[in-house]
Amino acid sequence: xxxxxxxxxxxxxxxxxxxxLATASLAGTMQARIDSLQDLNKDDYLSNIAExxxxxxxxxxxxxxxxxxxxxxxxxxxxSSYLYELDIDKIGRLNNQNVxxxxxxxxxxxxxxxxxxxxxxxxxxxSITVTLSANSTVGDATAYTFQxxxxxxxxxxxxxxxxxxxxxDYLSAVSNATTSTGVGYITVEIPNDSYGPALLIVFARASFxxxxxxxxxxSFAHLSQEPSPNHTFLGLSPLNYTLNVEKKFxxxxxxxxxxxxxxxxxxxxxxxTATYAIPEFVDKSPIVLAISGLNGTTSFxxxxxxxxxxxxFGADFANSEKNVFVYTVLVKETLYxxxxxxxxxx
Amino acid sequence: xxxxxxxxxxxxxxxAFFASILLLSSLTLIPVAEKKASDSxxxxxxxxxxxxxxxxxxxxxxxxxxxxxxxxxxSCVQSSLAPMVWFNLTVFDENxxxxxxxxxxxxxxxxxxxxxVDYVCASTSSDYAVYIVRLQLAEVD
Numbered sequence: 038x039x040x041x042x043x044x045x046x047x048x049x050x051x052x053x054x055x056x057x058l059a060t061a062s063l064a065g066t067m068q069a070r071i072d073s074l075q076d077l078n079k080d081d082y083l084s085n086i087a088e089x090x091x092x093x094x095x096x097x098x099x100x101x102x103x104x105x106x107x108x109x110x111x112x113x114x115x116x117s118s119y120l121y122e123l124d125i126d127k128i129g130r131l132n133n134q135n136v137x138x139x140x141x142x143x144x145x146x147x148x149x150x151x152x153x154x155x156x157x158x159x160x161x162x163x164s165i166t167v168t169l170s171a172n173s174t175v176g177d178a179t180a181y182t183f184q185x186x187x188x189x190x191x192x193x194x195x196x197x198x199x200x201x202x203x204x205x206d207y208l209s210a211v212s213n214a215t216t217s218t219g220v221g222y223i224t225v226e227i228p229n230d231s232y233g234p235a236l237l238i239v240f241a242r243a244s245f246x247x248x249x250x251x252x253x254x255x256s257f258a259h260l261s262q263e264p265s266p267n268h269t270f271l272g273l274s275p276l277n278y279t280l281n282v283e284k285k286f287x288x289x290x291x292x293x294x295x296x297x298x299x300x301x302x303x304x305x306x307x308x309x310t311a312t313y314a315i316p317e318f319v320d321k322s323p324i325v326l327a328i329s330g331l332n333g334t335t336s337f338x339x340x341x342x343x344x345x346x347x348x349x350f351g352a353d354f355a356n357s358e359k360n361v362f363v364y365t366v367l368v369k370e371t372l373y374x375x376x377x378x379x380x381x382x383x
Numbered sequence: 384x385x386x387x388x389x390x391x392x393x394x395x396x397x398x399a400f401f402a403s404i405l406l407l408s409s410l411t412l413i414p415v416a417e418k419k420a421s422d423s424x425x426x427x428x429x430x431x432x433x434x435x436x437x438x439x440x441x442x443x444x445x446x447x448x449x450x451x452x453x454x455x456x457x458s459c460v461q462s463s464l465a466p467m468v469w470f471n472l473t474v475f476d477e478n479x480x481x482x483x484x485x486x487x488x489x490x491x492x493x494x495x496x497x498x499x500v501d502y503v504c505a506s507t508s509s510d511y512a513v514y515i516v517r518l519q520l521a522e523v524d
Binding site: 047049051055059062066080081084119120121162189191192245364365366370374 | 400403433436440441454458459461464465
């Protein structure tokens with residue numbers, strides 16, 4: 038074979054190899070760019086869906102308060118002049134403890150998200166931890182001391198505390214504040230003849246903004262056996278400033294009902310055998326609704342919040358892609374954090 | 384001797400070599416796709432807008448500025464953001480002169496990819512002062 042043929046063969050092989058390599062490299066680069074563009078489109082698409090859910094009223098605009106199933110899904114308060122104010126009842130209907138709650142299927146259908154998983158989580162701007170640190174008998178009463186720790190997103194914060202203690206035929210209020218380390222102490226005295234389950238309701242208001250107000254509850258036994266978990270005896274469903282009470286046992290009788298906010302407390306007024314009117318406090322605070330009663334001879338204190346926050350609704354996204362959009366929102370002039378999670382676009 | 388004289392094939396190899404270099408070097412002209420930068424920028428801009436609009440309900444933001452409550456303003460922004468987000472807030476008057484005399488920031492910048500959103504608010508007091516609030520956000524790496 039002549040040398041020129043061998044050289045030509047090598048030259049051709051070299052140019053063909055490089056051309057193949059270049060083509061493969063170009064294809065890889067272009068694929069990455071196409072993927073990147075698709076991801077940008079997807080992020081834009083999901084971001085717009087999230088924005089729509091937060092800022093639109095849905096159809097009908099009052100689907101929260103009326104208890105109807107919406108034909109289009111949106112959480113905004115139509116009567117508000119603020120873009121990011123959510124409707125108190127639309128949020129309540131995402132809580133599965135509420136008898137008016139939407140199912141995931143209904144919400145997903147209304148949001149037209151047939152092929153995208155949806156998760157909605159709303160939390161308070163302050164997290165409150167309550168622990169019983171001491172108790173002692175003082176004459177005819179028992180004194181309980183609670184440690185209250187308040188944190189915001191960046192760490193401990195100083196806050197004003199307003200607490201209510203509710204036991205059998207007994208109700209009192211006490212206030213204090215946390216230091217800059219976020220720790221404060223509350224001492225309450227409960228008469229020994231009011232034995233039974235007791236409920237401590239703690240409201241914390243950030244010192245720098247009164248719209249940042251949160252609550253926490255602490256159930257404990259006062260000279261009795263440990264209280265049953267919340268919602269054992271009653272189903273409590275607040276909607277449109279009316280509390281619907283569903284008795285879970287035939288022997289349940291209701292004795293007292295109260296509404297608490299940071300600045301106010303009030304008795305709940307019965308409007309029928311199973312409903313109570315919720316007072317519209319002019320207060321930048323969530324409302325805690327507590328009911329005490331008896332199941333035969335067993336006394337109980339159960340509660341719910343209005344709006345019913347914190348809540349988690351929808352898909353849990355275990356082992357699947359999750360696109361998260363976080364919003365700071367208002368509900369009745371109180372600030373909360375809304376996290377909207379959307380799955381991958383199929 | 385015949386092989387040494389017959390150098391036409393060697394020239395082809397040299398030509399092919401140069402052609403290959405030309406072809407490969409042209410690939411470097413294709414820009415690399417930048418994916419993450421655009422994503423996080425859009426999300427941070429949206430977050431900044433949302434925070435400023437929510438904090439300004441009832442004219443609260445303008446009220447804090449009028450009272451020069453810079454520490455409270457910082458706490459408000461800080462409570463709305465995740466700890467892994469850096470922020471810097473500057474308040475300007477209508478002549479774009481900065482008026483916050485202390486820095487309202489979570490520290491020194493830790494990322495070059497910073498987004499800035501301007502928001503205009505007006506005081507509800509009788510002077511109706513107009514403020515421009517610039518919120519810069521960046522993700523902490």
